[in-house]
Amino acid sequence: MKLFRRVLSASMLGAALVSTAAAADLDEVVARGELIWAADQEGGGPHVFPDPANPQRLTGFEVELAALLAEELGVKARFQQGQWDRLPLLLGRAADCVINGIELTPERQRDYHCSRPYFAYSLQLLPRRDGPLDTFHTLASPGPKGRWRVGVLTGSAAESVMRSRTDLEVDVIGYDGTIDSLEQVLTGVLDAAVMDDCIFNFYADRFSRLRTVDRPFAGGFYTILTAGDSPKLSAAIDVAIGRLIADGRLKSLYDRWDLAGRQQMLMLRDAAEIPVARRKSLGELARDTLPLLLKSAGMTVLLSCLAFPLAVCIGLAVAVGRMYGPVWLRPLLTAYVEVLRGTPLMLQLYAIFFLLPKIGLALPALVAAVIGLALNYSAYESEIYRAGLKAVPLGQFEASLSLGLSKWQALRHVLVPQAVRIVMPPVTSDFIALFKDTSVCSAITVIELTKRYSVLALSTGRIVELAVVTALLYLCMSWPLALLSRWVEQRLERPAAGGGMTEG
Amino acid sequence: MFTVSSLTKSWTHLRVLDDVSLTGAEGTVTALVGPSGSGKSTLLRCLNGLETFDAGEITIAGHRLAAGPHAPGLLERLRRDVGMVFQQFNLFAHLSTVDNVALAPRVVLGLSAAESRARGLELLDRVGLRAFANARPATLSGGQQQRVAIARALAMRPRVMLFDEPTSALDPEMTAEVMGVIVELARAGQTMVVVTHDHGFARRAASRVVELAAGRVVRQGLAADVL
Ligand SMILES: Nc1ncnc2c1ncn2[C@@H]1O[C@H](COP(=O)(O)OP(=O)(O)OP(=O)(O)O)[C@@H](O)[C@H]1O
Ligand SMILES: [Mg+2]
Numbered sequence: 001m002k003l004f005r006r007v008l009s010a011s012m013l014g015a016a017l018v019s020t021a022a023a024a025d026l027d028e029v030v031a032r033g034e035l036i037w038a039a040d041q042e043g044g045g046p047h048v049f050p051d052p053a054n055p056q057r058l059t060g061f062e063v064e065l066a067a068l069l070a071e072e073l074g075v076k077a078r079f080q081q082g083q084w085d086r087l088p089l090l091l092g093r094a095a096d097c098v099i100n101g102i103e104l105t106p107e108r109q110r111d112y113h114c115s116r117p118y119f120a121y122s123l124q125l126l127p128r129r130d131g132p133l134d135t136f137h138t139l140a141s142p143g144p145k146g147r148w149r150v151g152v153l154t155g156s157a158a159e160s161v162m163r164s165r166t167d168l169e170v171d172v173i174g175y176d177g178t179i180d181s182l183e184q185v186l187t188g189v190l191d192a193a194v195m196d197d198c199i200f201n202f203y204a205d206r207f208s209r210l211r212t213v214d215r216p217f218a219g220g221f222y223t224i225l226t227a228g229d230s231p232k233l234s235a236a237i238d239v240a241i242g243r244l245i246a247d248g249r250l251k252s253l254y255d256r257w258d259l260a261g262r263q264q265m266l267m268l269r270d271a272a273e274i275p276v277a278r279r280k281s282l283g284e285l286a287r288d289t290l291p292l293l294l295k296s297a298g299m300t301v302l303l304s305c306l307a308f309p310l311a312v313c314i315g316l317a318v319a320v321g322r323m324y325g326p327v328w329l330r331p332l333l334t335a336y337v338e339v340l341r342g343t344p345l346m347l348q349l350y351a352i353f354f355l356l357p358k359i360g361l362a363l364p365a366l367v368a369a370v371i372g373l374a375l376n377y378s379a380y381e382s383e384i385y386r387a388g389l390k391a392v393p394l395g396q397f398e399a400s401l402s403l404g405l406s407k408w409q410a411l412r413h414v415l416v417p418q419a420v421r422i423v424m425p426p427v428t429s430d431f432i433a434l435f436k437d438t439s440v441c442s443a444i445t446v447i448e449l450t451k452r453y454s455v456l457a458l459s460t461g462r463i464v465e466l467a468v469v470t471a472l473l474y475l476c477m478s479w480p481l482a483l484l485s486r487w488v489e490q491r492l493e494r495p496a497a498g499g500g501m502t503e504g
Numbered sequence: 505m506f507t508v509s510s511l512t513k514s515w516t517h518l519r520v521l522d523d524v525s526l527t528g529a530e531g532t533v534t535a536l537v538g539p540s541g542s543g544k545s546t547l548l549r550c551l552n553g554l555e556t557f558d559a560g561e562i563t564i565a566g567h568r569l570a571a572g573p574h575a576p577g578l579l580e581r582l583r584r585d586v587g588m589v590f591q592q593f594n595l596f597a598h599l600s601t602v603d604n605v606a607l608a609p610r611v612v613l614g615l616s617a618a619e620s621r622a623r624g625l626e627l628l629d630r631v632g633l634r635a636f637a638n639a640r641p642a643t644l645s646g647g648q649q650q651r652v653a654i655a656r657a658l659a660m661r662p663r664v665m666l667f668d669e670p671t672s673a674l675d676p677e678m679t680a681e682v683m684g685v686i687v688e689l690a691r692a693g694q695t696m697v698v699v700t701h702d703h704g705f706a707r708r709a710a711s712r713v714v715e716l717a718a719g720r721v722v723r724q725g726l727a728a729d730v731l
Binding site: 393395396398399400401402403404405406407409413414417418421 | 592597
């Protein structure tokens with residue numbers, strides 16, 4: 001039920017965004033004396049990133065662009081951090097505009113106000129130098145290991161272009177971090193990455209074992225987003241960009257950042273009109289999104305149902321080891337629990353998925369996600385089982401020993417089955433918690449329901465409709481789970497009846 | 505069947521058992537009496553290795569326990585031959601009564617599920633509780649629970665049975681039914697050591713009475729002489 005409420009409140013927030021939020025228009029920006037622009041500094045260079053010489057300070061060509069634009073409006077520029085694929089949600093609430101390599105697309109033209117282009121990007125295929133991919137065309141037929149695995153930034157133009165190319169033998173994998181995919185190409189998990197050429201050029205030295213293939217195979221323009229109901233601000237930004245192009249300030253900015261200023265100016269001059277996407281009918285929306293939502297719901301169930309039993313088994317073993325194991329083992333297990341409880345799940349998943357390949361252990365994302373969730377939750381489960389074992393009266397242990405059972409037999413047949421029954425309620429509620437925590441796995445490319453919702457909601461602009469569907473899906477999953485755990489609880493409460501000698 | 509010689513045990517500063525010696529022949533019932541805190545439970549728990557001791561020696565059912573920590577393997581072998589019944593019953597709360605009785609034969613002796621269950625039912629029959637075979641311990645009265653606990657200990661066919669105040673948590677009526685079972689066992693020749701405050705029972709069923717006070721044996725002999 002908590003899940004349901006969470007998705008509902010997210011949808012209400014979405015509704016507020018779409019209909020009622022009054023965006024700050026030009027008058028308010030001027031009165032405030034600040035143009036608040038949103039970007040994701042994690043997105044990295046050359047757009048917006050912490051200055052290596054002084055990490056307190058942000059730098060990047062868009063930082064300078066924002067300053068120039070603000071100057072044109074007669075105000076100061078103020079930076080607002082946000083997660084890249086959700087930056088548009090900040091409009092009208094925490095930011096006046098978004099300046100962060102946002103590609104101009106028909107969908108964005110429909111849902112936001114898009115400024116005139118300020119930068120031309122092109123998409124590059126980036127395989128390893130020593131790999132089998134030497135032309136883009138190679139992707140049209142299967143590679144030595146079957147379909148090619150290509151990484152992209154979730155929500156980027158690279159993703160939508162690659163996903164639309166059904167003519168290619170390619171599995172597209174979305175990453176939350178801009179250069180995560182480059183790392184994964186280095187370690188061999190991916191065959192190639194696809195991203196804007198300016199990003200790769202910026203990091204080319206760090207990833208010298210990767211290279212570009214052919215000429216860019218697609219391209220487009222970056223745009224500045226403003227809220228749909230701030231027409232004066234939008235117009236002012238368009239005028240400002242025009243002046244920066246006309247008087248050469250934009251060209252020299254790009255030259256300073258080694259972004260081929262002259263070429264940029266030529267491409268911006270020739271920028272063609274991009275059509276505005278049509279709003280989909282409900283039927284089309286359902287047809288296009290339901291299969292994806294259902295598939296991702298399946299992933300949520302799969303992750304929970306694989307990870308939780310594993311977490312319970314490991315947790316139980318750790319609890320028993322800490323209480324009854326050899327003395328040398330106990331501090332090690334205590335450390336295991338404290339490390340896993342004391343660090344964020346996100347970090348653990350990241351370590352398993354991105355760092356293990358560096359020592360030659362590349363796990364598929366699903367396996368990494370299951371292991372990460374299981375290890376993280378095993379720490380919590382072990383604490384619960386420890387409390388459960390402590391709650392079993394000492395007399396039960398002594399009675400077992402007095403019958404000639406060994407310590408381990410007593411644990412296996414008497415203490416653990418009783419502890420399992422005692423801790424059933426907290427363990428059940430942890431199952432629900434894990435069910436929700438599966439959404440963290442999107443950080444390592446596993447797309448489950450919450451992530452799918454947010455991707456689809458942003459790409460279709462149908463935040464409310466999709467939230468309702470997503471909430472219903474969660475309800476359809478959590479209801480049977482609740483029934484199942486209640487059934488298990490009741491079953492365990494009954495004694496081993498009839499002919500059986502069943503223990504826990 | 506058992507011999508305790510010069511047993512001494514202390515809890516930090518308190519000397520709980522002080523040079524305790526006693527013996528019990530096969531088929532006899534030894535009643536341990538004495539005021540509260542005199543060390544009766546401690547002595548009984550030393551007999552099946554639930555407690556260690558500081559000096560002296562115990563031989564019981566052919567096993568020898570020395571002072572200091574015991575080897576686990578030795579204790580497991582010893583406890584197959586020495587059963588124990590607790591004041592608080594300590595039935596396994598998650599198992600039905602028949603499974604309580606059948607657990608140790610199956611797990612420790614390796615009997616099949618069917619054999620151990622048959623043994624469980626037979627022993628429940630012997631303590632008059634066969635009808636409650638599938639009941640949860642928590643649904644039984646105290647006296648019934650203690651009878652199941654006795655059946656559970658008997659399931660290992662121990663050579664010596666130890667009882668620690670088996671009826672002091674029970675009201676008089678239930679005391680009588682449990683005492684009835686124990687007297688029955690005594691008649692059948694089961695070697696037993698029974699800690700009890702019930703002098704009537706001691707007179708009726710015990711071959712010998714040992715009286716402890718402040719950790720020392722103050723009197724021992726025939727029931728009629730000591731009490
Ligand atoms: N685990 C322990 N730690 C410290 N002292 C203990 C412990 N167990 C028992 N004692 C002490 O040892 C002494 C003897 O205890 P014991 O339980 O053997 O007496 P008892 O004769 O069985 O008494 P009761 O008739 O009350 O059951 C008591 O003073 C008791 O407080
Ligand atoms: Mg006592």
